[in-house]
Structures are given as C-alpha cells and as structure tokens.
Amino acid sequence: MKTFLLLGLLGAYCSALSTKQQRRFPDDFLIGTATASYQIEGAWNEDGKGENIWDYITHNNPTVIVDESNGDIAADSYHNVERDVEMMRELGLDVYRFSLSWSRILPSGFANEVNEAGVDYYNRLINEMLKYNITPMISLYHWDLPQKLQELGGFANPLIADWFEDYARVVFSKLGDRVKLWITFNEPREVCYEGYGFTTKAPILNATAVGTYMCARNLLLAHAKAYYLYNNEFKTKQGGQCGITISVNSFKPLTDSEEDRAATELKQQAEWGIYAHPIFSQEGGFPKELVVRVAEKSAEHGYPRTRLPQLSEEERVLIRGTADFFGVNHYTGYLVSATRHTPEYSTVSLLSDINVGTYRPVEWLQSAASWLTLMPNSIYDVLTHLKNKYNDPIFYVTENGWATSPEIGLEDDDRITYYRAALESILDSLDAGVRLKGYMAWSLMDNFEWLAGYTERFGLYEVDFSDPARPRTPRKSAFVYKEILRSRVIDHDYEPDTAVMTIDEGH
Numbered sequence: 036m037k038t039f040l041l042l043g044l045l046g047a048y049c050s051a052l053s054t055k056q057q058r059r060f061p062d063d064f065l066i067g068t069a070t071a072s073y074q075i076e077g078a079w080n081e082d083g084k085g086e087n088i089w090d091y092i093t094h095n096n097p098t099v100i101v102d103e104s105n106g107d108i109a110a111d112s113y114h115n116v117e118r119d120v121e122m123m124r125e126l127g128l129d130v131y132r133f134s135l136s137w138s139r140i141l142p143s144g145f146a147n148e149v150n151e152a153g154v155d156y157y158n159r160l161i162n163e164m165l166k167y168n169i170t171p172m173i174s175l176y177h178w179d180l181p182q183k184l185q186e187l188g189g190f191a192n193p194l195i196a197d198w199f200e201d202y203a204r205v206v207f208s209k210l211g212d213r214v215k216l217w218i219t220f221n222e223p224r225e226v227c228y229e230g231y232g233f234t235t236k237a238p239i240l241n242a243t244a245v246g247t248y249m250c251a252r253n254l255l256l257a258h259a260k261a262y263y264l265y266n267n268e269f270k271t272k273q274g275g276q277c278g279i280t281i282s283v284n285s286f287k288p289l290t291d292s293e294e295d296r297a298a299t300e301l302k303q304q305a306e307w308g309i310y311a312h313p314i315f316s317q318e319g320g321f322p323k324e325l326v327v328r329v330a331e332k333s334a335e336h337g338y339p340r341t342r343l344p345q346l347s348e349e350e351r352v353l354i355r356g357t358a359d360f361f362g363v364n365h366y367t368g369y370l371v372s373a374t375r376h377t378p379e380y381s382t383v384s385l386l387s388d389i390n391v392g393t394y395r396p397v398e399w400l401q402s403a404a405s406w407l408t409l410m411p412n413s414i415y416d417v418l419t420h421l422k423n424k425y426n427d428p429i430f431y432v433t434e435n436g437w438a439t440s441p442e443i444g445l446e447d448d449d450r451i452t453y454y455r456a457a458l459e460s461i462l463d464s465l466d467a468g469v470r471l472k473g474y475m476a477w478s479l480m481d482n483f484e485w486l487a488g489y490t491e492r493f494g495l496y497e498v499d500f501s502d503p504a505r506p507r508t509p510r511k512s513a514f515v516y517k518e519i520l521r522s523r524v525i526d527h528d529y530e531p532d533t534a535v536m537t538i539d540e541g542h
C-alpha cells in the first residue's frame with residue numbers, strides 16, 4: 036500500500052517535472068539579445084560623428100567612471116559589423132535590439148545636416164542581419180544625447196520634443212523600409228531621475244527637486260510626437276510598430292499591512308508609473324497619488340507651485356495611448372516598507388517626496404553589480420501586474436541580464452542560473468496569458484557599463500578590452516542560451532560542450 040502511494044507520488048512528481056521541461060517557447064516568440072550604441076560602438080569621433088553627453092562627461096570629468104574609462108573604443112562594434120552578426124548567427128537569434136547614436140546620424144543634434152557615413156554603418160548592420168533573418172529592433176535613444184542639445188537644456192527644454200521628432204523623421208525615412216520594431220526611448224526613469232535628478236547618469240545634473248519631473252514631462256511629449264510621426268507619416272507604408280521601453284523593478288510590500296501596500300503603490304508610481312500611466316492607462320496623465328504627494332511636499336518645502344509640472348488637457352490626451360507595445364527592461368526588485376529601511380534625505384528629491392524604504396533579503400543571489408540580485412519570479416510578477424493594470428497591452432521584455440566580475444572569465448554559472456530562472460518566469464507569464472512577444476537578454480557582449488566602466492560584465496560573449504582587436508569569446512552562458520534557442524525549451528540539466536562554437540544550419 037505504502038509502496039503504491041510512494042510510486043504514485045513519484046510518478047506525479049516526474050510528470051510534473053517533465054511537463055514543465057516540455058513547455059516550449061512558441062515559434063513566433065522572438066528570442067534575442069540587446070545592446071546600446073555608446074556602450075559598444077566606439078569610433079567616438081570617426082567619419083563625422085558629433086560629440087554626445089557621454090563623450091563629454093567621460094572626457095571632461097573622467098573620475099565619475101569607476102575605472103576612469105570611456106566608450107571611445109568600447110567593443111569597437113563600429114568596425115566589427117560582420118563579427119557582431121556572426122555572434123548572432125552562432126547563438127541563432129531571432130531578434131537583435133540595438134540603439135542609434137543620435138550624434139552619429141545628426142552631428143550637431145539638429146536635422147539640417149545628415150551624416151551619411153553614420154547612416155551607412157547602421158545600413159550595413161541591418162542588411163547583414165537581414166541576410167540571416169535576424170529581426171532588427173531599434174531604440175532611437177539610449178542615453179547619448181548630442182552635447183549641443185544638452186547645452187541648450189536637453190530634456191529640461193520643452194523644444195526637445197521637436198528636435199527628437201526631427202531626428203526620428205530622418206531615421207524612419209532612412210531605415211524604416213527594413214526595420215519594423217521601433218522603440219522611442221530606453222528607460223525614461225534612468226534618463227530623468229538618474230541624469231537630471233541625481234548623479235548616476237550623464238548629464239549628472241543633480242537638480243534633485245525639480246529636474247526629474249521637468250524631464251519626465253518633456254520626454255513624454257517627445258515620445259508622443261515621434262509616435263504620431265510614425266503613425267501618420269510612415270506606418271501605412273512601412274507597416275511597423277512603435278513603442279517605448281521602461282525599466283520596471285518588481286516591488287512587493289514587506290508586510291501585508293495597509294501602510295506597506297500603500298507605500299508599494301507609491302513607489303511604483305514614482306519609479307515607473309510616472310512614465311507608464313500617461314501612456315498606457317485609460318485615463319492618462321501622471322499617477323494620482325504621486326501628483327498629490329509632490330504638491331504637498333512642494334508646499335511643505337516652500338515652493339510656490341508643485342514641482343511636478345501639470346499636463347494640460349490637450350497634452351494628457353496627446354500622450355495617452357501612444358505605444359503599440361510596452362517594452363519592459365527588468366532585472367531585479369525590492370520589498371517596500373512605509374516605515375522601515377527609509378534613508379536619511381539630505382536634499383528634496385523624488386525619493387524624499389515619496390519617503391518609503393526598500394529592502395532585500397540576503398538569500399537573494401547577489402551579482403557583481405550591487406543593485407542586481409535574483410528576486411524569485413520577479414518577471415512573472417511584473418508582467419502580470421502590468422497586464423492587469425494597463426489593460427492587457429502587447430509586451431516585449433527588451434532587457435534582462437546578470438552582472439559578473441571581469442575575473443570570472445568564461446565560467447559564468449550564476450548567469451546561467453539567472454537566465455534559466457528568468458526564462459521559466461517568461462513561460463509562466465505566457466501561460467498566464469500575458470501578450471508577450473519576445474525576450475532580449477542583456478547583453479550580446481561585454482560593454483561599457485556606464486559609471487561602472489568595464490568593471491561589471493553583462494555579456495554572453497566576453498570582450499577582451501586590452502586587445503586592440505577587441506576579440507569576442509563565448510561564455511558558458513552563450514552555449515546554454517544557444518541550446519534554448521535551438522530547442523525552444525529550457526533544459527536545466529544541459530551541460531554544454533564549450534570547446535567550439537559553430538553556426539548551425541539555417542543561420
């Protein structure tokens with residue numbers, strides 16, 4: 036009797052395991068990798084490229100980068116089109132997401148003069164990818180604003196919306212015949228909070244109380260203008276889609292108390308709701324509790340008006356609904372408390388405005404980047420939350436990845452653990468009916484990791500930055516990712532033979 040029960044249980048357990056293992060990524064689900072222009076291209080002043088804010092800050096203020104490095108050469112992708120596409124073919128990628136350097140295409144930032152040599156680099160890359168059926172997904176802006184536009188205020192100047200629209204028109208007309216997936220902005224929060232409100236991204240404005248909010252408003256208007264431009268002038272002919280990518284951390288209440296749940300809601304509104312709500316919610320506009328809170332805090336600190344600029348009725352309606360898909364960059368998350376773990380604030384900022392604490396249990400696997408830990412099931416939590424909150428939009432996970440230290444070399448077992456867990460969470464999301472169309476790992480290869488320079492590595496391929504040729508070598512994770520792409524399932528027991536990387540037939 037006992038044996039039967041045991042056998043029965045064992046059978047149930049095994050079949051649960053094997054059904055789990057057999058869950059497949061649908062054939063039309065796009066699996067790929069992502070990069071960004073300043074982080075990989077190099078050639079910072081070649082063939083007519085203009086200066087951007089990362090050129091400027093790394094050259095004029097080198098000590099802000101941990102290892103005082105810069106992206107002057109980076110992975111030298113500008114001179115490695117064929118090798119970069121060869122790596123995509125080795126992995127068997129369906130899709131490759133990259134960004135365009137605005138000042139490579141428009142050296143001054145303005146659309147009066149187009150640098151054809153810069154456009155040609157992107158043409159060569161796109162054409163090479165298309166030869167092998169790799170779908171391009173392009174971000175128009177991944178943080179490298181032309182320096183001249185910054186000197187005119189950058190995202191603090193409302194005219195940025197016109198400048199961005201002009202730039203987008205050049206891009207859509209030059210590349211849109213072959214590119215069908217467009218992202219206006221990568222991570223508005225990082226542009227606005229980190230760049231204008233704080234010190235962790237160029238232009239390091241540190242305009243804490245007001246900078247974040249001014250930037251948020253202008254960036255949303257720039258996004259909306261580019262979306263309508265595509266919709267009205269290009270979509271019918273080119274047939275593509277245009278969305279935006281927002282970084283979405285997972286936030287969960289530390290306890291089940293009313294206060295912690297309210298604190299979590301406010302934290303979400305301040306981190307990503309400020310960008311997602313105006314575009315994806317039915318009502319549009321900035322999230323309600325945040326509007327009230329910033330108004331209160333502004334008054335408390337003696338500001339004659341709220342620091343969160345109001346959207347006019349016309350602007351609210353203009354921004355609402357301006358995305359064919361929701362791009363989600365997701366890496367990690369936090370537990371949120373109303374009363375515990377709150378920091379001391381030395382200045383008024385978005386953080387002091389909301390004044391909530393965040394916490395992470397020590398059990399969560401820690402990466403080489405202090406901010407990045409493995410929060411279990413966080414992708415599923417984020418995607419199902421956004422699905423319910425914003426009326427079931429189409430999603431792409433446009434970034435997700437893990438940091439190792441340079442010393443780890445090619446044996447990146449923690450990265451493998453992370454990707455397998457993340458991809459199980461992706462399958463859970465698909466099972467839950469999330470309209471998710473693709474997943475992109477960050478990153479195809481090691482690159483310039485912003486303020487962390489070359490001290491944190493995110494690549495499936497290692498890049499040797501001490502060698503002028505910048506050779507790329509697949510890590511163990513590259514072989515595992517390749518097998519997932521080939522088989523469309525996650526085999527947790529797969530041990531790759533890492534001796535030789537090859538290109539499979541059909542790629």
Ligand code: GBH
Pocket residue numbers: 071221222225235282364366405406434477484486493
């Ligand atoms: C992505 O942002 C970026 O899109 C990509 O360019 C980048 O390479 C990738 O992450 C890996 O970092 O320690 O205070 O400096 C993800 C969201 C928000 C994560 C800012 C890193 C740095 C905080 N990022 N955060 S800090």
